[in-house]
Amino acid sequence: MEKGATIKHDPKKSPKTGEWRNVRPEVDPNKCTGCGMCVKYCPEDCIILKNRKNPSKFKKLAEINYDFCKGCGVCAAVCPFKAIKMKSEIK
Numbered sequence: 691m692e693k694g695a696t697i698k699h700d701p702k703k704s705p706k707t708g709e710w711r712n713v714r715p716e717v718d719p720n721k722c723t724g725c726g727m728c729v730k731y732c733p734e735d736c737i738i739l740k741n742r743k744n745p746s747k748f749k750k751l752a753e754i755n756y757d758f759c760k761g762c763g764v765c766a767a768v769c770p771f772k773a774i775k776m777k778s779e780i781k
Contacts (some may be wrong), residue, residue, distance in 0.1 A: 704758060711761040713776045717752045721773035724750025726776060728765035734758050737765060 719742075729737045729752065736758040739750040753776070754765070766774040 706757045707760055711759070712778065712780050713761045713763070714756060714762070714779055715761070715765050715773060715774045716777045717754065718775065719751055720771045721766055721771050722751050723748050723771055723773070724752065725770065726750075726754050727768050727770060728753075729765050731768045733762060733764060736761055 736755040
């Protein structure tokens, strides 16, 4: 059985998302536990876990790099704590 793999990209060489994205994920820091599920499933590999500035009971917080995020919504769909919501970018 074959196993999947994540290919790390070089942000300096990767094309950035254009202005065509119409929704984007937003992380609610009050709900994010830093579990890393969104990081694991992001097809663009544009989510990282960063240390919280003021850690309470959770030490990590998901941070999204919007330069490469396509707005697919996978992160919001897989988040077990519903800490990521898709928000419209259309004004």
